[in-house]
Amino acid sequence: xxxxxxxxxxxxxxxxxxxxxxxxxxxxxxxxxxxxxxxxxxxxxxxxxxxxxxxxxxxxxxxxxxxxxxxxxxxxxxxxxxxxxxxxxxxxxxxxxxxxxxxxxxxxxxxxxxxxxxxxxxxxxxxxxxxxxxxxxxxxxxxxxxxxxxxxxxxxxxxxxxxxxxxxxxxxxxxxxxxxxxxxxxxxxxxxxxxxxxxxxxxxxxxxxxxxxxxxxxxxxxxxxxxxxxxxxxxxxxxxxxxxxxxxxxxxxxxxxxxxxxxxxxxxxxxxxxxxxxxxxxxxxxxxxxxxxxxxxxxxxxxxxxxxxxxxxxxxx
Numbered sequence: 001x002x003x004x005x006x007x008x009x010x011x012x013x014x015x016x017x018x019x020x021x022x023x024x025x026x027x028x029x030x031x032x033x034x035x036x037x038x039x040x041x042x043x044x045x046x047x048x049x050x051x052x053x054x055x056x057x058x059x060x061x062x063x064x065x066x067x068x069x070x071x072x073x074x075x076x077x078x079x080x081x082x083x084x085x086x087x088x089x090x091x092x093x094x095x096x097x098x099x100x101x102x103x104x105x106x107x108x109x110x111x112x113x114x115x116x117x118x119x120x121x122x123x124x125x126x127x128x129x130x131x132x133x134x135x136x137x138x139x140x141x142x143x144x145x146x147x148x149x150x151x152x153x154x155x156x157x158x159x160x161x162x163x164x165x166x167x168x169x170x171x172x173x174x175x176x177x178x179x180x181x182x183x184x185x186x187x188x189x190x191x192x193x194x195x196x197x198x199x200x201x202x203x204x205x206x207x208x209x210x211x212x213x214x215x216x217x218x219x220x221x222x223x224x225x226x227x228x229x230x231x232x233x234x235x236x237x238x239x240x241x242x243x244x245x246x247x248x249x250x251x252x253x254x255x256x257x258x259x260x261x262x263x264x265x266x267x268x269x270x271x272x273x274x275x276x277x278x279x280x281x282x283x284x285x286x287x288x289x290x291x292x293x294x295x296x297x298x299x300x301x302x303x304x305x306x307x308x309x310x311x312x313x314x315x316x317x
């Protein structure tokens with residue numbers, strides 16, 4: 001899985017950063033999910049490794065414009081690419097259905113694919129054989145959700161050489177052992193599948209905070225995450241602005257990540273005030289503020305990517 005940023009600024013686009021949009025790419029499945037869809041997201045896609053035709057799901061954290069105003073245009077453009085596109089699922093807070101309906105009634109778009117719109121509430125919002133998506137209510141000026149994407153544990157690799165050494169003929173018996181079943185060889189030898197399968201591989205966990213002040217719900221959702229993508233609109237010296245607008249500082253995001261046991265923290269949703277090259281506080285200062293608390297922290301940039309590798313257990317772990 002790879003997280004790719006399409007927009008990392010807050011409020012309004014700038015020459016350096018577009019507004020919020022984050023892609024989660026599932027490379028083996030050939031699909032990707034979008035978290036938030038600020039104005040201009042479809043333009044950003046043209047410069048990214050992701051294809052609009054392979055977009056499978058969209059998750060909206062809240063209904064502020066810098067996270068939402070690119071949605072209708074993107075949905076419409078998806079109808080114009082490669083004929084009939086695959087079905088699409090859209091998840092978001094209460095009110096998203098009304099917003100979608102009113103815009104479509106005012107400026108109709110005939111979508112060339114099935115679209116399912118699902119209103120979320122705290123708990124599990126999606127599950128398949130590979131992943132579970134859960135959400136919690138964050139702390140912002142409007143109803144805002146944080147999402148966690150958690151992979152399910154995968155069974156260990158089948159140890160072919162061990163099976164050969166035990167005299168197991170290749171074929172259906174290999175499959176039985178791989179499924180953990182008990183088999184009996186022609187000479188009466190009984191073998192247990194668990195002895196021929198490696199340690200299970202733990203799933204990865206990625207959490208997207210959306211817009212939020214530091215809060216218990218996001219900290220709990222992010223517990224032991226491989227990657228937490230957390231907003232850091234302001235520096236600690238501007239905490240008053242963060243409180244007033246319902247946002248977090250870089251220091252607060254790092255503190256939350258440390259308390260949650262997060263392996264890697266990626267900050268995004270930055271105020272443009274720190275991009276001024278002549279200013280007395282820079283993006284490097286913002287990063288240093290966070291790394292002083294959580295050393296494994298990076299700043300997101302538009303079109304930057306963060307791969308999340310699966311941990312592999314070995315005989316020594």
